[in-house]
Amino acid sequence: MLIDGHNRVVDYLRVSVTERCNFRCQYCMPEKPFSWVPKENLLSYEDLFKFIKVSIDEGVKKVRITGGEPLLREGLDSFIKMIYDYKNDIDLAITTNGFLLPKVAQKLKDAGLKRVNISLDTLIPEVAHKIAQKDVLNKVLEGIEAASKAGLKVKINCVPMKGINDKELVDLLEYCKERNYTIRYIEFMENHHAKDSAKGLNSQQIQEIIASKYKFEPVIRDGSSPSQNYKLEDGYEFGIIEPHKADFCSDCNRIRLTAEGFLIPCLYFEDALSIKDAVESNNIDEAVEILKKVLKNKPEKNKWSEDDNGETSARAFYKTGG
């Protein structure tokens, strides 16, 4: 079992396979073009897998593949199959913008993928274009349908933004409710890479919008889930991820591995240690040592909480996978 320096059990590893993305969401990526990390600096699937194996052996029970846009990296289905074949009861999931899912959803399911979180911030094509800086909505909706049809469990992630998609939060909830997908609204996390004008809605504001049409009650929070869930009168549950709340980190169970091999204990802080040399030289003992060192130094809480005056993070979501 992996236990961090604050006595939290860590059993969830998020692995970014690329920082590249085919979208430029205004809450995540800079508007101006920038250069990507050269492909040769990325860890191969084989080396990422070596670390995933170590983590599973040490107690990780859930692996989520993310990015950037993970579906941009070729051969993702074979990578998923490697993990599935190693331990088929691992909770194996992916987070994607959905654009490329229509082609690959079935292949991913066949490889052993169980769940998919898809980002959907709007149901209006022009708004989707404004957020992602590209005409994306039809393909994303097709992707969601393809994932569901393939038998993958679908969750929708939505980042509510002032003046952008705040009028659509009820429509998005209803879109998900009708199809039996869970929707989770994620509070915008301020960061240096987002558009300067980007302003998010906090949990209270999101709840007020939903309350304009539906009555709901909070549900007792389930262990380490970052989502506070709420139940409508008909039993449908939606979630809000509230990183600005002071108690958000108290049962954090996750660590993150970037595509370049940096192991990150907390989304907010700059601290990270590289496992690249260890896995490339097959030094598994060293990889375990680095994992334990990172856990020991996992911060007690992030800095998005209300008592930190809305400080922003220099960490890019497209590098860490969110």
Ligand code: SAM
């Ligand atoms: N490209 C994939 C996607 O968009 O789903 C995976 C990577 S993306 C960085 C992972 C999640 O982070 C997405 O659900 C996205 O909405 C969320 N995200 C990105 N920037 C964010 C921010 N500033 N605040 C809150 N959530 C953010």
Ligand code: SF4
């Ligand atoms: Fe790309 Fe996901 Fe970031 Fe949007 S949120 S720019 S889809 S990595």
